[in-house]
Amino acid sequence: MTKRGKQSAGLLMYRTKAGGFEVFLVHPGGPFWAKKDAGAWTVPKGEIENGEEPLATAQREFVEETGFTAQGTFFELGSVTQKSGKVVFSWAFEGDCDPAELRSNTCEIEWPPRSKRLVRIPEVDRGEWFTPSAARTYLRAEQHAFLSRLEEKLRE
Numbered sequence: 001m002t003k004r005g006k007q008s009a010g011l012l013m014y015r016t017k018a019g020g021f022e023v024f025l026v027h028p029g030g031p032f033w034a035k036k037d038a039g040a041w042t043v044p045k046g047e048i049e050n051g052e053e054p055l056a057t058a059q060r061e062f063v064e065e066t067g068f069t070a071q072g073t074f075f076e077l078g079s080v081t082q083k084s085g086k087v088v089f090s091w092a093f094e095g096d097c098d099p100a101e102l103r104s105n106t107c108e109i110e111w112p113p114r115s116k117r118l119v120r121i122p123e124v125d126r127g128e129w130f131t132p133s134a135a136r137t138y139l140r141a142e143q144h145a146f147l148s149r150l151e152e153k154l155r156e
Contacts, residue, residue: 006086009058010045011070012077012146013095014154015129021154022129023147024097025139026065029104029122031111041138043090043146044124054089065124067103070095077149082142090146092153099127 013024025041027033033040046061048054055074062070074091081087104124111119130138135147 006084007048007054007089008045008086009048009054009061009089009091010043011058011062011074012043012090012092012150013062013068013070013097014092014150015094015096020131022131023135023150024095024099024127024129025135026102026104026124026127029125030109031119031121033125038137039140041128041130041135042140043088043143044127045088045090046123048089055091058089058091064105066097066127067101068095068097075153077146077153080142080145082140088143090143092146092150097127099129102127 014021015024026044027037027041044062044065046057046064048057059070062068070093072093072095074093077090077092079087079089102124104122106120106122108118108120111117132147132151136144139147
């Protein structure tokens with residue numbers, strides 16, 4: 001981690017449908033998020049490693065968290081700052097996938113907190129396609145700006 005603080009990068013995949021579009025969001029894995037739904041979903045994202053380009057991070061993390069390859073033209077959606085202070089950069093691209101085929105990498109966390117017991121969890125436990133209005137219910141509030149910027153770009 002650099003002095004600039006934690007930074008992550010992610011990709012917001014969208015697909016066009018008759019009369020509009022849908023976005024693909026993921027739900028964090030693990031016991032902390034197990035019973036959280038509305039306001040818990042996110043764009044697939046991960047921490048930027050020192051020296052790594054943010055778009056390269058976003059592409060790597062998309063594959064790691066979903067098992068799907070991100071291909072096509074990427075356009076920048078800017079950044080947001082989450083409540084934790086973490087800055088998240090995002091790009092959008094048009095694509096498609098079957099959420100039932102999602103395969104996430106895993107990580108170790110201490111659970112319960114301060115128990116010194118490590119458990120292995122999937123970083124993402126599921127993904128789903130959402131209309132923009134439904135996405136506003138499920139997506140983390142800090143990331144709503146990504147959805148608004150995508151809507152603006154698609155109107156152009």
